[in-house]
Each structure stands twice: as structure tokens, then as C-alpha cells.
Amino acid sequence: LAKTTQPISMDSYEGQEVNITCSHNNIATNDYITWYQQFPSQGPRFIIQGYKTKVTNEVASLFIPADRKSSTLSLPRVSLSDTAVYYCLVVFSSGSARQLTFGSGTQLTVLP
Amino acid sequence: KAGVTQTPRYLIKTRGQQVTLSCSPISGHRSVSWYQQTPGQGLQFLFEYFSETQRNKGNFPGRFSGRQFSNSRSEMNVSTLELGDSALYLCASNFEGGNGYTFGSGTRLTVV
Numbered sequence: 694l695a696k697t698t699q700p701i702s703m704d705s706y707e708g709q710e711v712n713i714t715c716s717h718n719n720i721a722t723n724d725y726i727t728w729y730q731q732f733p734s735q736g737p738r739f740i741i742q743g744y745k746t747k748v749t750n751e752v753a754s755l756f757i758p759a760d761r762k763s764s765t766l767s768l769p770r771v772s773l774s775d776t777a778v779y780y781c782l783v784v785f786s787s788g789s790a791r792q793l794t795f796g797s798g799t800q801l802t803v804l805p
Numbered sequence: 806k807a808g809v810t811q812t813p814r815y816l817i818k819t820r821g822q823q824v825t826l827s828c829s830p831i832s833g834h835r836s837v838s839w840y841q842q843t844p845g846q847g848l849q850f851l852f853e854y855f856s857e858t859q860r861n862k863g864n865f866p867g868r869f870s871g872r873q874f875s876n877s878r879s880e881m882n883v884s885t886l887e888l889g890d891s892a893l894y895l896c897a898s899n900f901e902g903g904n905g906y907t908f909g910s911g912t913r914l915t916v917v
Contacts, residue, residue, distance in 0.1 A: 727905045736809075736895050736908030737848070780848060782906075791861045793838060795848035 697783060697796040704802050711768045711803075715781030715796045718762055724784035724791070726757060726764045731778045731798070740766065740779075768801075776803045807831065809898050809909035817915045823884040826912045830877050830898030836860075837879040838906065839871060842893040851894075854879055855901075886916045 698716040705711045720726070725744050729737035741748060743755040743764070754767040764781060781796040810829040818824050830837050838853040838861075850863040854873035871881045877898070883890055893913050897906035 725905075729905075729908075734910075736897070736910050739905040739907065742905045791853075792863065793850040793853065793861070795840075795850070797847050 697781060697794055699779075699781060699796040699799045701797070702800040702802070704804060705771055706804050707772055708770050711771050711775075711801060712765050713768075713779050713799050713801070714763055714765045715783075716763045717781065717783045717794075717796075719785065720761060721784040721786035721791065722761075724786075726755070726761070727782040728753070728755065728764075728766045729780045729782060729795075730775075731780065737780060771801070771803045773803050773805060776801060809896055809907050811894075811896050811909035811912050813912060814910065815913045815915075817917060818886050819917055820886055820888060822886050823882065824886060824914060826881045826883075826894055826896075826914070828879045828881070828896030828898075828909060830879070830896075831900075831907055834898035834900050834907075835877050836899040836901060836906075837873055837877060838897050838899070839879070839881050840895040840897070841865075842895060842911070843891075848895070851881065883914075888916050890914065891916045 725742045727742040728740045731737045741753045741755045745757050748755045756765040778798045778800050780798045785792045812827045836855045839851040840848050842848045853861040857873045868884045873879045893911045895911045897908045899906045
């Protein structure tokens with residue numbers, strides 16, 4: 694059964710590191726794992742993408758274990774403006790069909 | 806560089822009517838995908854087009870259809886609207902092999 698699981702919500706204080714994990718069994722072996730940020734009334738915005746191990750860009754890091762059954766988005770030193778909903782996006786494949794599947798989203802609230 | 810453009814931004818329709826939504830991808834992007842976002846179901850994949858061909862399809866009834874034109878612009882059509890079709894419809898484009906999908910701001914459809 695294609696399913697992703699994310700925590701519904703998380704609270705953090707400014708300046709702290711935040712880690713959000715998405716569990717995703719049996720995802721397609723050849724597709725990337727991608728994370729998005731969404732503010733109210735806007736479309737999701739790309740944060741980071743990876744295939745395995747660790748990827749880092751100027752805003753986040755992404756950790757993917759060897760079995761690719763989960764991925765962890767790491768936001769260093771969050772600020773109030775990082776308050777948003779964060780989604781993982783993975784691909785489940787069945788035969789030739791590919792299902793692009795978003796996680797249910799994690800509401801991150803950054804407190805002063 | 807222009808982003809993904811969706812029109813219209815807001816739409817109100819009556820049950821039983823049909824609706825067509827439009828999406829213009831980023832120049833050079835040939836992949837366009839569509840998503841429905843509701844508070845109860847989250848972000849759900851509708852379908853993906855590449856070079857005018859539907860490449861993948863989510864689990865939505867046949868009332869939901871789409872197409873892509875030679876200039877990569879895409880339209881999504883919903884026939885015989887139901888109250889439950891009220892949602893934010895998001896379009897995203899992707900450059901094959903590039904980083905993730907770029908989303909538009911969506912079309913907010915309200916069915917009354």
C-alpha cells in the first residue's frame with residue numbers, strides 16, 4: 694500500500710534546528726525524494742531534492758537512509774518566516790504507472 | 806524568468822456545470838502535472854503530461870480530464886461538478902532531470 698507518513702505539527706523556537714521526517718515504504722527505486730514548503734494561499738515551493746545519503750543546499754539538508762524508507766528534512770536555525778507547512782513528495786510505481794504522492798504535511802510553527 | 810501561471814485565480818461554479826482551468830508552464834518545461842488540494846485530503850495527484858501525452862494518472866474519476874498542447878500549456882477539465890470538487894487546483898511544471906517541480910499559485914474553485 695502506497696503511503697507516506699509525516700507528523701501533523703511541530704513547534705520550535707527561533708534559532709533552533711528542526712528535523713521533519715517522512716516515512717515512505719516501497720517508493721520507486723529510480724525517483725527522487727523532494728520536499729516542499731507551502732504558505733497559505735500559495736503553491737508549494739521547492740526546498741530540496743535527493744536520491745540517497747545526504748544533500749545540502751543553502752536553506753536545508755536532506756538525509757535519506759540506504760533503504761530509502763524515510764527521509765528527514767533538516768532546517769538549521771529556523772526563523773519566524775519558516776512557519777509554514779512542509780510536504781515530502783515521493784513516487785510510488787506499479788508496473789509502468791507512477792503515482793506522485795505528497796505526504797500529509799507538517800505544520801511547523803516557529804515561536805519567538 | 807516567468808513562473809508557472811494558472812488562470813483564473815478564483816472561480817465559482819454551480820453543481821452540474823463543467824469547468825476548464827489553464828496552466829502555462831515555465832518556458833522550456835515540457836512536463837506539467839496537476840494536483841487537487843483540500844483540507845481533508847491534502848495534496849492529491851491528478852495527472853501528469855509530457856510532450857502532449859498523459860504520462861501518469863492519479864485515482865480520480867473520469868470527470869477529471871486534461872490535455873497538453875504543443876507549446877506545453879495544459880488545461881484541466883472537470884465535468885458535472887460536485888460540491889466535493891471545491892478545492893485549490895495546482896499545476897506544476899518540471900524540466901526533465903531538473904530540480905523538482907515549480908508550482909503555480911493555483912486556481913481556487915468553489916462549487917455551489
